[in-house]
Amino acid sequence: MTAALEVQVAGICQLTPVVREFTLVPVDGILPSFSCGSHVQVHIEAGGRTLRNAYSLLGDPADRDHYRIAVRLQEASRGGSRFMHEQLSVGDRLRLSPPANLFAPHSRARHHVLIAGGIGITPFLSYIAELQAKGASFELHYAYRAGLTDAYLASLRQRLGERLHGYDSLQGQRLDMGRLLARQKLGTHAYVCGPQSLLDCVREQAAMLGWPQSSLHWEAFAAPEPGAAFSVTLTSNGRQIDVPADSSLLETLEAHDVELPNLCRGGVCGQCATGYSSGEVEHRDSYLAPAERATTLMPCVSRGRCGSALTLNL
Amino acid sequence: MTSDTASHKHSTPVYAEAPSPVPCQQRIMLAQDASHAEVARFVEAMQALQQPVTLVGLTGRAPHAVQQEIVSDRASLGQRLTVLLDDAPLCTRLHVSGDEAFLWHCHALAQAAGLADEQIELIRLGQRRHLYCVHCSCLQEIAEEGEATCQDCGVRLLVREHFSRRLGAYMGVCLDACDPRGEGRP
Numbered sequence: 213m214t215a216a217l218e219v220q221v222a223g224i225c226q227l228t229p230v231v232r233e234f235t236l237v238p239v240d241g242i243l244p245s246f247s248c249g250s251h252v253q254v255h256i257e258a259g260g261r262t263l264r265n266a267y268s269l270l271g272d273p274a275d276r277d278h279y280r281i282a283v284r285l286q287e288a289s290r291g292g293s294r295f296m297h298e299q300l301s302v303g304d305r306l307r308l309s310p311p312a313n314l315f316a317p318h319s320r321a322r323h324h325v326l327i328a329g330g331i332g333i334t335p336f337l338s339y340i341a342e343l344q345a346k347g348a349s350f351e352l353h354y355a356y357r358a359g360l361t362d363a364y365l366a367s368l369r370q371r372l373g374e375r376l377h378g379y380d381s382l383q384g385q386r387l388d389m390g391r392l393l394a395r396q397k398l399g400t401h402a403y404v405c406g407p408q409s410l411l412d413c414v415r416e417q418a419a420m421l422g423w424p425q426s427s428l429h430w431e432a433f434a435a436p437e438p439g440a441a442f443s444v445t446l447t448s449n450g451r452q453i454d455v456p457a458d459s460s461l462l463e464t465l466e467a468h469d470v471e472l473p474n475l476c477r478g479g480v481c482g483q484c485a486t487g488y489s490s491g492e493v494e495h496r497d498s499y500l501a502p503a504e505r506a507t508t509l510m511p512c513v514s515r516g517r518c519g520s521a522l523t524l525n526l
Numbered sequence: 527m528t529s530d531t532a533s534h535k536h537s538t539p540v541y542a543e544a545p546s547p548v549p550c551q552q553r554i555m556l557a558q559d560a561s562h563a564e565v566a567r568f569v570e571a572m573q574a575l576q577q578p579v580t581l582v583g584l585t586g587r588a589p590h591a592v593q594q595e596i597v598s599d600r601a602s603l604g605q606r607l608t609v610l611l612d613d614a615p616l617c618t619r620l621h622v623s624g625d626e627a628f629l630w631h632c633h634a635l636a637q638a639a640g641l642a643d644e645q646i647e648l649i650r651l652g653q654r655r656h657l658y659c660v661h662c663s664c665l666q667e668i669a670e671e672g673e674a675t676c677q678d679c680g681v682r683l684l685v686r687e688h689f690s691r692r693l694g695a696y697m698g699v700c701l702d703a704c705d706p707r708g709e710g711r712p
């Protein structure tokens with residue numbers, strides 16, 4: 213694994229009642245450069261364990277002296293976003309995994325359609341910096357709740373003018389996804405970031421229209437859903453590890469010093485694939501083909517069924 | 527993330543047996559010979575899907591009541607395709623029928639115009655193939671033979687099963703390095 217970056221919180225800005233922006237500066241040296249659409253994993257010590265939450269890097273990829281991230285307070289939080297909102301203060305130190313990008317704009321697209329729901333606006337802030345710098349053709353569709361999840365709306369209005377289409381759920385404004393997708397011309401790529409319901413809606417409409425899959429891109433990091441407790445055995449040394457209900461298998465392995473490659477921690481990138489030889493698995497990823505699931509699981513999101521004992525090829 | 531359909535760039539290509547009945551906003555069919563019976567069969571199947579079809583042929587006419595045009599040569603076919611795709615809806619499907627060399631020529635034009643591989647269906651008619659000489663980069667047409675002489679550099683070539691989609695051609699490598707031109711040694 214690449215070494216974690218040490219950063220310090222240099223500024224905190226409350227953007228809406230549920231969204232906070234953090235400016236992070238390196239403890240020494242400069243930060244690695246990143247491409248637009250990149251995210252970092254923030255290592256959060258909360259409730260006696262380490263969570264690693266993925267957040268998009270905001271702002272201009274050209275800035276190397278600081279990173280900015282925005283965090284939405286999640287009601288059903290496992291403590292990560294709550295810690296970021298309620299405990300983290302200016303001057304505190306944090307550890308980050310270096311930037312990774314699973315959501316880069318397509319280099320040959322003739323037109324880019326960005327679709328954001330609420331806090332899903334974050335990866336598009338770096339997109340916009342880059343697309344504007346290149347003079348690329350794009351439009352942004354931003355669905356939000358005024359006064360709550362409309363972070364950056366005012367500045368985006370100013371920067372984008374007509375290219376910004378806002379939809380305020382409080383005023384009952386709806387984004388007609390079918391129409392938006394149907395009017396796109398050849399050479400268009402669409403990018404979606406937001407809640408699962410938004411992603412499902414885009415995928416469903418795209419499939420109905422016959423959109424080429426390669427023209428649709430989505431950012432999919434969500435905190436792993438809790439489940440029931442189960443246990444795993446490692447084949448190499450026979451070690452048995454219990455996975456609590458509110459931790460993912462990946463987090464639990466990390467807490468026991470078993471490091472696995474990982475990028476998205478959301479069941480989409482395929483990095484954490486791990487073989488297993490026995491036990492019943494509840495697969496929650498969107499990466500593996502059905503046939504692969506008999507022998508492979510994605511520990512960032514998938515779990516053993518209640519009370520089941522899994523044997524992992526680790 | 528993008529769920530990309532894995533494309534095997536160098537394996538022997540698979541060709542369509544019938545138009546895939548997926549949703550789309552329009553279909554365009556490019557035919558090397560529009561009067562070919564297979565073209566008629568495909569056009570009929572597409573019309574049955576109730577989606578608009580445009581047929582562009584290099585030679586021949588389809589017996590069907592379908593919107594069709596004939597272009598005079600490959601260059602104007604390319605230009606016509608570029609115009610048709612320039613303002614096309616994203617959900618456009620392209621069908622190409624002809625020999626392998628024609629198919630991959632059109633495939634390259636279509637990709638350059640913005641179509642994704644998954645939007646292009648190829649219908650192979652006839653046995654002609656393109657052979658690429660790895661020694662002088664010349665392309666020539668061959669039939670089913672396993673050996674050929676390069677038109678350009680004269681080297682005797684072995685036709686390998688390795689197919690390049692980018693070139694739309696099979697790779698030809700020197701048959702006998704000690705006697706590249708097959709002239710026999712003095």
Ligand code: FES
Nearest residue numbers: 477481482484512
């Ligand atoms: S970390 Fe990406 S699939 Fe598990």
